[in-house]
Amino acid sequence: MQTIDKSSQKTAPFRADQVGSLLRSEAIKKARLQRAADEITAEQLKIIENEEIARIVEKQKEVGLQAVTDGEFRRAWWHFDFLEDLQGVTGYQTGSGIQFQQKQTKSRAIKVTDKLGFDKHPFLEDFKFLQAAAGDHTAKLTIPSPSMLHFRGEVDKAVYPDQDEFFADLAQTYKKGLKAFYDAGCRYVQLDDTSWAYLCSEEQKEQLRAKGMDPDYLSRKYLETLNEAVSDRPDDFKVTMHICRGNFRSTWISSGGYEPVAEKLFGHLNIDGFFLEYDNDRSGGFEPLRFVNRPDLNIVLGLITSKFGELEDKDVIKRRIEEASRYVDLNQLCLSPQCGFASTEEGNLLTEEQQWDKLRHVVEISNDVWK
DSSP: OOOOOTTOOSSSSOSBOOOOOOOOOHHHHHHHHHHHTTSSOHHHHHHHHHHHHHHHHHHHHHHTOSEEOOTTTTOSBSSHHHHHTSEEEEEEOOSSOOBOSSOBOOOOEEEEEEEEEOOSOHHHHHHHHHHHHHTTSEEOEEEEOTHHHHHHEEEOTTTOSSHHHHHHHHHHHHHHHHHHHHHTTOOEEEEEESHHHHTTOHHHHHHHHHTTOOHHHHHHHHHHHHHHHHTTOOTTOEEEEEEOSOOBTTBOOOOOOSHHHHHHHHHHOOOSEEEEEOSSGGGOOSGGGGGOOOTTOEEEEEEEOSSSOSOOOHHHHHHHHHHHTTTSOGGGEEEEESSOSOSBTTOOSSOHHHHHHHHHHHHHHHHHHOO
């Protein structure tokens, strides 16, 4: 029986929403291994992906979500898969992966080896499939923010000796890409970004300085680039950003509240909403939300953890929403998990059934709060 979400809105982000990635099904895991071993063709893999995506889209509808995603089932990573298919970007294997708390990802890296551009990106066709499966629900596109190409990638200085030219091209590449997705029917996109969480952490900022990077310069250039990338978009094209402190096998990277970046982001980034991690004390308090100065800016509170399967006490979550409403009007607040369930294909340490229970939990709490 499909749950009716009484709290749904007509435009995104929705009262009950999600960050997007979902635990890969056993069929997907098996098929990807078979493809890597050349036991099935790319076409055969896509057929299995299509079947599994159609299944999980129906499951998202069943738990009561208005916005549905493809679970990022066609990807290994939340960011590299998209970035590697931009013109001028090359992916390659490295000696080590990204270090999380006591865990490390498999090796992968990207490098800008030519002038940037956007053309014939495979995610366009993938989105069209999702949109067809979504039906009367909203198909939500999740892609890395433009900041991530600079933050996680290497830029060949022979190609871009001038950083200002690089950032200008990056903004135009994303602007062209967003228009292409809009023309394909997309009306709701989420830009995933870990760089702003690093800029909230004193420890991580020291590491950036040790690498010769200036955190103040980065925050300024990232803000300028993002605003240019989303400028001139149609009124019915909703753009949001998810700020993440790391999400790999239920571990994390950075800590720190939003205060160091709150005025820049909430006061000067021209998007429609923020998905903010608030599932534990590593994210700090709600005080930085005082910088939200637009009545049309939505804040999606990530109060439900995607890292573990135990369900949060509903009354505790409701009290935290009430606390956040001291800084932002309740009508501008929404609820979601703090991150996706599988930022990489390995996934977090919970079961698929626990994942659906978490998303159903979000819907039920939202129905109670926004009656």
